[in-house]
Amino acid sequence: MKLASSFLFFTALLASASASATRDVAHYSVISIDCRERENGTLLHAFRSFHFDGLPRYLVVNVETFETRLIDPSFLNCKDPSAAAEVATSPYGEASRAEVRPPFPMHNDGIRHASGPVQGTFLTADLCPASKERFEYRLFDELEKIAMKSGRPVSIALSVSGKWIRQHDLDFETIRRLRDMRKLDVTWVNHSDSHPYRKGQKYGQNFLLEPGVVPEREIEGAEQELLRRGEVPSVFFRFPGLVSNKKWIEELGRHSLLPIGADAWIALGQKPVSGSVILIHANGNEPEGVRKFLKQMPEIETLGPFLPLSSLF
Numbered sequence: 001m002k003l004a005s006s007f008l009f010f011t012a013l014l015a016s017a018s019a020s021a022t023r024d025v026a027h028y029s030v031i032s033i034d035c036r037e038r039e040n041g042t043l044l045h046a047f048r049s050f051h052f053d054g055l056p057r058y059l060v061v062n063v064e065t066f067e068t069r070l071i072d073p074s075f076l077n078c079k080d081p082s083a084a085a086e087v088a089t090s091p092y093g094e095a096s097r098a099e100v101r102p103p104f105p106m107h108n109d110g111i112r113h114a115s116g117p118v119q120g121t122f123l124t125a126d127l128c129p130a131s132k133e134r135f136e137y138r139l140f141d142e143l144e145k146i147a148m149k150s151g152r153p154v155s156i157a158l159s160v161s162g163k164w165i166r167q168h169d170l171d172f173e174t175i176r177r178l179r180d181m182r183k184l185d186v187t188w189v190n191h192s193d194s195h196p197y198r199k200g201q202k203y204g205q206n207f208l209l210e211p212g213v214v215p216e217r218e219i220e221g222a223e224q225e226l227l228r229r230g231e232v233p234s235v236f237f238r239f240p241g242l243v244s245n246k247k248w249i250e251e252l253g254r255h256s257l258l259p260i261g262a263d264a265w266i267a268l269g270q271k272p273v274s275g276s277v278i279l280i281h282a283n284g285n286e287p288e289g290v291r292k293f294l295k296q297m298p299e300i301e302t303l304g305p306f307l308p309l310s311s312l313f
Contacts (some may be wrong), residue, residue: 010104022228026051028220030255035038036088036093037071044076045087047235047256048223059223061235061256063090066310067230068124092235093313100253104246107201110259114275114312120304121272122312124262125282127164128195128240134284135171140178142294146301147183155185155308157260159238162282163227164192172229177205187309189260190237193221207241214249236260236309240254260309266293274303277312 018104030048035044035058048059057070063086085092099110114122143154158175159240165172178184194217196210205211208218225235237257244259252259262279264272265288272278278300280289293300 003091006174023167023230024051024053025224025227026054027205028224028287030147030216030220031058032254032256033058034077034080034083035076036080036083038075038077043086043090044071044161045092045256046071046073046076046078048220049073050227052227059233060091063087063092066092066313068234070232074173078189095313096253096256097260098179098272099258101247102246104211104249106243106245108242108261109244109249110242110261112261112263112277118275118304118311120280120307120311121159121264121300122261122277122309123155123280124159124236124238124260124309125280125305126159126190126191126278127168127283128159128161128191128197128281128285129163129167130283130285132284134287135168135174135285136282136290138294139280139282139290140184142297144178144183150305153179153182153185155187155306157187157189157234157309158187158282159189159191159260160222160226161191161195162222163195164191165222165225165229169251176231178232187234187236188231188310189234190219190222190257192240194218195224195240203243205239207243209241209243215248219251219255219257234309254307266296266306272296272300272303276303 011211031046031214032050033046035046037044043063045058045063046058046060050057052070059068059071060071061068147154179186192208196207196213198206226233235257237252238260243262249259260277262277264270264276267286280293
C-alpha cells in the first residue's frame, strides 16, 4: 500500500510538472508542400506550419515510413520540381489517394486491415472523453508485461481527443512514462478535439456530423494539444464513433490525414485475424471490451506481435 501511494504521488508530481511545462504553439496553419531534406535528400511531405516556442517549424511525414516529426523549414528544399511526382507514387501518396475515393460509407470508413499479408495485428485504443472517470490500467499493466517478456516495446496506436488530454493529465503521463521506459511504442492518432456525442441522436446528426461542428477546430485542436505537451501527432485520424461522410473524408484529405477504421471492434464481438485493426477503449467506456481483449490475448498473440500502423501499407 505504501509503495502504491508513493507511485501515485510521484506520477501526480510528473503530471503536474508536465501540465505546467507546456510548449507554446502559435500561428498554426494547414499546408501541403513536398520537400527534400537538404542534408540527406529524404522525401518529406510538410502538412502543418507553426511557431513552436517562438521558432518556425513544419510538421512533416516521411512518405516512405509514415514517421512524423518537427523540422526547421530552413533544413528543407521545397522547390525541387521532382518531389511532387515522387511523393505521389510513395506509400503515403498512394494511401492518401486511395482514401478519398468513393464509396463513402457513414460507418467505419477508412483503413480497416493491412493492405497485404502481415504476421501480426494492429492494436488501437481510443481515448475519448469518458462518461465515467476511469482509466484502463489493467490494459497497460498487461502490455507492460508483454514488453518485459519480449524485451521490446509493444506497438499501440492511441486515438486521443484533445478534451481527454485536457481532463486526464495523470493518465496521459502514465502512458508517456511507459513509452519513455520503452514498454510502449506509441502512435498518437487524432480522435478530434471535443469528440461530440449526443446519446440517442441518429448517426447522421451525431458525433462529427452534428450540426455546427467546425472541422478545422476539431482536427487542428487535437494536434495542438499534443504539440503543447511535446508530443508529435501522426498522419492518422479516427472518427469518433467511426461515423463520417464524404465531406469529412475530403476534409481529412485537405489536412493530409488518413482515416483509420477497424475490422475487430472487440466489444462488438468481432474477432481479429492476421492484419486486423483491433479497436478497444482505454478510457473506461467499454470495460467489457477490455475484459474480452485480455481474455483473448493468448489467442491474439499467436497471430504475431502488435505492429505499428506504418506496417498497414
